[in-house]
Amino acid sequence: MTSVPEWARINELFHQALAQPAGRRGAFVAEACGGDRALEAEVSSLLAAHEQDEAFLERPAMADTGTPPAPIGHLVGHYRVVRVLGEGGMGVVYLADDTRLGRQVALKALPPRFTADPARRARLQREARAAAALTHPAIATVYALEEFDGQVYIAGEYVPGETLRDEIRRGPLEPSRVIDTALGLARALAAAHDRGIVHRDLKPENVIRTPGGDVKILDFGLARMRETGPSDDAETGTGLAIGTPAYMSPEQIRGDAVDFRSDLFSLGVVLYELATGAHPFPGSNAASTIARILETEPPQLSARVPAEFAGAAGLGGLEAVILACLQKAPDARFRSTPELVAALARARDAAAEAKPESARASVRPLPTRQALWWWQLHQAMASLGYAVMLVPLWQARNWTPGLPGTALFLAGLAAVLVASTLRLNLWFAVRELPAESAAQRTRAARWIRIADVLFVVVFAIAGAIALDGHSGMAVLFVTAALGALVAFTIIEPATARAAFRDRRIDSLRDRINVD
Amino acid sequence: MTREPVGALVEDVYAELRQLADRYVRREQAKSVQATELVHEAYLRLLKDKSPRWRNRTHFLAIAAISMRRLLVERARARGAVKRGGERVQVTLDERLLAQAAPDDDASIDLVALDRALTSLEKIDAQQARIVELRFFGGLSVEETADALSISPATVKRHWTIAKAWLRRELQRTTTR
Numbered sequence: 001m002t003s004v005p006e007w008a009r010i011n012e013l014f015h016q017a018l019a020q021p022a023g024r025r026g027a028f029v030a031e032a033c034g035g036d037r038a039l040e041a042e043v044s045s046l047l048a049a050h051e052q053d054e055a056f057l058e059r060p061a062m063a064d065t066g067t068p069p070a071p072i073g074h075l076v077g078h079y080r081v082v083r084v085l086g087e088g089g090m091g092v093v094y095l096a097d098d099t100r101l102g103r104q105v106a107l108k109a110l111p112p113r114f115t116a117d118p119a120r121r122a123r124l125q126r127e128a129r130a131a132a133a134l135t136h137p138a139i140a141t142v143y144a145l146e147e148f149d150g151q152v153y154i155a156g157e158y159v160p161g162e163t164l165r166d167e168i169r170r171g172p173l174e175p176s177r178v179i180d181t182a183l184g185l186a187r188a189l190a191a192a193h194d195r196g197i198v199h200r201d202l203k204p205e206n207v208i209r210t211p212g213g214d215v216k217i218l219d220f221g222l223a224r225m226r227e228t229g230p231s232d233d234a235e236t237g238t239g240l241a242i243g244t245p246a247y248m249s250p251e252q253i254r255g256d257a258v259d260f261r262s263d264l265f266s267l268g269v270v271l272y273e274l275a276t277g278a279h280p281f282p283g284s285n286a287a288s289t290i291a292r293i294l295e296t297e298p299p300q301l302s303a304r305v306p307a308e309f310a311g312a313a314g315l316g317g318l319e320a321v322i323l324a325c326l327q328k329a330p331d332a333r334f335r336s337t338p339e340l341v342a343a344l345a346r347a348r349d350a351a352a353e354a355k356p357e358s359a360r361a362s363v364r365p366l367p368t369r370q371a372l373w374w375w376q377l378h379q380a381m382a383s384l385g386y387a388v389m390l391v392p393l394w395q396a397r398n399w400t401p402g403l404p405g406t407a408l409f410l411a412g413l414a415a416v417l418v419a420s421t422l423r424l425n426l427w428f429a430v431r432e433l434p435a436e437s438a439a440q441r442t443r444a445a446r447w448i449r450i451a452d453v454l455f456v457v458v459f460a461i462a463g464a465i466a467l468d469g470h471s472g473m474a475v476l477f478v479t480a481a482l483g484a485l486v487a488f489t490i491i492e493p494a495t496a497r498a499a500f501r502d503r504r505i506d507s508l509r510d511r512i513n514v515d
Numbered sequence: 516m517t518r519e520p521v522g523a524l525v526e527d528v529y530a531e532l533r534q535l536a537d538r539y540v541r542r543e544q545a546k547s548v549q550a551t552e553l554v555h556e557a558y559l560r561l562l563k564d565k566s567p568r569w570r571n572r573t574h575f576l577a578i579a580a581i582s583m584r585r586l587l588v589e590r591a592r593a594r595g596a597v598k599r600g601g602e603r604v605q606v607t608l609d610e611r612l613l614a615q616a617a618p619d620d621d622a623s624i625d626l627v628a629l630d631r632a633l634t635s636l637e638k639i640d641a642q643q644a645r646i647v648e649l650r651f652f653g654g655l656s657v658e659e660t661a662d663a664l665s666i667s668p669a670t671v672k673r674h675w676t677i678a679k680a681w682l683r684r685e686l687q688r689t690t691t692r
Contacts, residue, residue: 007639007640010677011673011677014677014680015673015676015677018676045684046677046680046681046684047680048684049680049681049683049684049687050676050677050679050680050683052683053683056679056682056683057647057650057651057679057682057683060650060651060652060653060654061583061584061587061626061651061652061654074656074659075659148656
């Protein structure tokens with residue numbers, strides 16, 4: 001075992017040797033040790049171990065393979081990481097505070113494979129530069145390309161809101177809203193295409209609907225300059241790896257040269273999904289999706305939109321645009337992105353004219369904030385009301401002595417606990433974690449419903465029991481049961497619809513009038 | 516940095532980590548949640564402690580690194596026991612999570628052997644061993660490690676380089692493959 005004073009000497013020699021060129025180290029150590037064989041063996045074996053594997057221990061013990069450690073709460077350069085926003089093929093994205101400029105940014109940690117060799121690094125630099133030059137209200141701005149501790153990051157605009165994926169999950173949009181969304185996206189693409197930047201990875205996950213109702217495209221970090229030819233494609237070998245197969249154009253899947261028309265195809269897929277809620281080339285796995293994109297025509301759009309939208313104004317125009325985008329041959333799509341914008345604008349105008357004035361007025365929903373407030377109030381009041389009703393139920397327990405009374409109380413308690421806890425949880429989630437709340441609402445809905453039904457049944461039975469000598473209480477119980485029935489079958493669905501489905505119509509309407 | 520007074524803190528952090536790991540797996544998020552996120556969530560939760568018993572963030576991270584070392588090495592030991600075909604140790608849920616964090620292929624590091632080697636290194640150069648603990652088990656950057664030990668980043672890098680070489684050599688000596 002090495003003794004301590006020796007260790008200081010070994011350290012010194014080791015670092016001195018490391019400062020030498022690799023080929024000279026052995027000779028240097030032999031000379032420096034001056035015949036001390038033990039010391040020489042010690043230092044050179046350490047040098048050998050060092051040269052053998054420089055990556056040893058460099059990845060922290062808790063880091064998952066492939067992704068760098070999540071530096072939550074840590075300072076990365078001058079960015080303080082707040083939380084993980086998402087994770088994709090391009091790496092992990094964090095929400096971070098830029099401590100210098102005092103703003104929030106989306107910080108994307110690029111996987112090492114994107115930054116491994118100088119050529120790729122140079123390309124990344126070029127792409128980041130191109131993306132940073134893009135300033136458009138519907139494109140998330142790239143602020144900086146940073147490198148800290150050997151890890152490359154892209155800092156970009158943080159856009160709060162839901163992705164189009166969340167929106168699609170809730171069901172198809174009204175055709176006029178799809179047209180509006182399409183216009184926002186098409187204008188943004190036109191701005192990028194004008195500068196020769198192709199997105200290459202447009203998909204619902206990459207589009208955020210801001211709280212104001214506008215759309216913003218993320219991830220132009222992957223966009224590549226148009227000039228890079230097919231040979232460049234071969235070099236990265238990324239034809240399939242980079243994009244998501246479900247939104248790739250046929251030429252992209254084949255690995256051919258890709259230009260702005262590939263984005264038009266991807267946009268067509270996204271719009272089709274927004275309008276129908278279903279993918280135009282459904283496949284149970286990547287391979288079958290790819291086969292369909294290459295070979296089959298999408299099912300007729302107008303036949304797949306929900307019945308309520310079947311005759312909607314603008315559907316015809318929208319269908320024509322989407323069909324043109326989804327052409328297999330790039331030449332058969334729009335000749336330019338501004339041409340697509342113009343076609344969408346015509347479809348929108350036609351829809352606006354076809355819609356009678358009275359119909360427009362009648363669909364005015366409650367303003368978002370107010371609707372959300374009502375929904376929150378309903379959740380809070382329902383929870384409170386349920387809890388209060390436990391008191392008379394506790395008294396009623398003694399009217400049917402023995403097991404039935406207690407069982408009834410316990411059933412009521414269970415119903416109240418489940419319904420109230422889930423409601424309060426949702427109430428909290430909607431306030432604090434709006435992005436995740438949609439999924440939570442879907443999950444919780446069934447259990448809340450079951451608990452509500454149980455509540456009604458328990459109180460109906462309690463009312464029936466109370467009829468025998470406690471008529472006042474009987475009225476209370478039956479009223480509670482009926483009240484709960486009305487609340488969860490009519491009032492709650494209505495407030496939820498108003499609060500979560502029709503949120504953006506107002507702002508869209510404003511834009512229609514402005515344009 | 517002396518070891519004695521941090522004992523109770525390490526216990527707390529360790530308990531917190533275990534608890535979080537269990538909870539995550541129970542919520543069936545094991546697939547999507549990164550083990551590192553879990554650790555950092557533990558950090559964040561403990562940082563919010565109303566009456567912090569640590570001097571500052573780096574002091575806390577340094578303590579967490581000790582806890583992480585213990586947690587990971589214990590997991591690795593338990594997994595090793597199962598693999599050797601002894602009495603089937605009940606594999607708790609968080610084992611699954613951690614197994615995924617450190618795949619048991621040839622390229623991965625034998626944490627138990629590393630722990631033993633690190634204990635040997637402590638006797639030769641306590642500071643270098645500490646640096647490895649912070650960097651590898653705690654996931655701290657060079658700068659954070661420098662901050663935690665009140666030395667310069669350049670010194671951390673020098674010590675880190677030779678400590679890694681020493682440990683690597685030590686592991687090769689002890690490995691019987």
